[in-house]
Every structure is written in structure tokens, then in C-alpha cells.
Amino acid sequence: MAKRSTFIIEGSTDELERIVALFESGELNNLLGIKILDVGMISAEELESRQAMSVASQSLIESVNEELDLYRIWLDRLWQKGLQPAVRSSQSATGIKLIQFQNKSVELLITIMPLSATEIQIFLKVRPSEGKGYLPEGLKVCIFDEFDEIILEKFAAHQTNLLDITYGQRFTCELNDRFSVGLTLGNETVKEDFPG
Numbered sequence: 001m002a003k004r005s006t007f008i009i010e011g012s013t014d015e016l017e018r019i020v021a022l023f024e025s026g027e028l029n030n031l032l033g034i035k036i037l038d039v040g041m042i043s044a045e046e047l048e049s050r051q052a053m054s055v056a057s058q059s060l061i062e063s064v065n066e067e068l069d070l071y072r073i074w075l076d077r078l079w080q081k082g083l084q085p086a087v088r089s090s091q092s093a094t095g096i097k098l099i100q101f102q103n104k105s106v107e108l109l110i111t112i113m114p115l116s117a118t119e120i121q122i123f124l125k126v127r128p129s130e131g132k133g134y135l136p137e138g139l140k141v142c143i144f145d146e147f148d149e150i151i152l153e154k155f156a157a158h159q160t161n162l163l164d165i166t167y168g169q170r171f172t173c174e175l176n177d178r179f180s181v182g183l184t185l186g187n188e189t190v191k192e193d194f195p196g
Contacts (some may be wrong), residue, residue, distance in 0.1 A: 010044075013041075016041050017041075019039060020039050020041065023036055023038075023039040024039075069114075069117050070114070070116075070117060070118050070119065070120050070173075070174070070175055071093075071112065071113075071114035071117075071120055073175075073195070074112050074120055074173075074195055075093055075112070077194075077195040078093075078095045078110065078112070078194075078195070079095070081097075081192075081194075081195075082097065083095030083096060083097045083110065084096045084097075086109070087111075091113060091114075092111055092112065092113040092114075093111065093112055094109055094110065094111040095109070095110050096108070096109050097110070097192060098129065099126075099183050099190050099192075100190075101136075101183075101185045101186075101188045101190070102188060104129075104136045104185060105129045106126050106127065106128060106129060106135060106136070106139065106183065107126065107127050107128070107129055107130070107131070108124070108125075108126055108181060108183070108192065109123075109124070109125040109126070109127065110122065110123070110124055110194070111123040111124075111125075115172065118174055118175055119172055119173070119174050120172065120173055121170070121171065121172050122166065122171045122172065122173060122194075123164075123166050123171070124141075124143065124164075124165040124166050124171070124181060125162060125163060125164050125165060125166075126139070126141050126156075126162075126163040126165065126183065127161065127162050127163070128161060133161070134156075134159050134160060134161050135156040135160045135161065135162075135163060136156065136185050137156060137157065137158050137160075138155065138156065138185065138186070139155065139156035139160075139163070139183065139184070139185050140153070140154075140155050140156075140182075140183070140184040140185075141153070141154050141155075141156075141163055141165050141181065141182070141183050141184075142154075142181070142182045142184075143165060143166075143171070143179055143180070143181055143182075144179060144180040144181075144182060144191075145178075145179055146177070146178040146179065148180070151179070152165055152166065152169060152171070165181075173195075178193065178194065178195070179193075179194055180192060180193045180194065181194070
């Protein structure tokens, strides 16, 4: 979608009425070579009032954003989702989720790190249960976006003891971003939605 702009023109009533007439006849679009969506006249006092309201609205949005800390929101959702806290500091937090297949279990580790109040970086790893032994060979781990499209995919090879899914990737989320992690072993698939 093209970006829309607003222009404010100051002039006498006669000059502004001529611009309105050119707009209504369709000539203003031709003269300027751009598409004009609307033309209207307001008093200087009303313009000042609208600008003051806009400044107040922006100030309110900024204060809400300061209170809206995405890192805290994600922490709450991860713990509500049943991830067990493993490591937590002011700089990051890691939770662990046990993923149970029919004959094997693995652990999904998710670490979140705040980049700003509205963006976090996410690190995803899979390890053997309790961090001991090896992952089942052929374990497939995928990250899906909110449209269920694969954005990252990794496989456990022979004697893999840690699968770092996001290694070398900048995987970040903002406020309404969603993703899923799918773990497949043979014919079994377990899918976890985040933030949940």
C-alpha cells in the first residue's frame, strides 16, 4: 500500500475555495499529477486543536509502550504454558519443556532476551532428556511462522547431544508475532505454539 500524506495549505478563503473547486472538478489531480483523496477547509484554531490532540495521543501511546514490556509478557506466557524455569537473569530467561514421544523424550529449551521493550530475541535448542545421552537419530525440528510455513528446520544426526535450531540466525519477535515448534520422530509429531 502506498504511503499517504497530508498537506496543510494556508491562504485566503478565496484561494482555498478555488483549490476545493479544482478538486471537485477533478482538475487538481491532473494539475499536480498525483491522486488527491480529499480536500477540506478548517480554521487555524481547529488545526491547532487537532495538532494538540495528536501530540497528546502520541504521548499516551509512548507511555503505554513503556509499560508494555514484551519480555515480561513472554515470561508470563512461557511459565503459564508449563515451561520450567531453568536460568533467569535481567538479561535473559530460559525455560524447558519436556516433549514426550511414545518411546523417547527430549527437552525443548527456549531462551528469550529483550532487545527493546517491544522486541525480543529467541534462541531454541533441543537436547536429550535431562541433558544426558544423545538425541534420537532422525529427530526433525521445525519452526513455523503464524501461517504454518517452515522458517527453520534442523535434523539430529548420529550421536547428536544438542540441536541448536536458531544457531547463526537472528530470530526475533514483536508484540503480536506467533510461531510454532514442531518435533517429528518417525510417525509422531508434537507441536508447541508460542507465545501460547
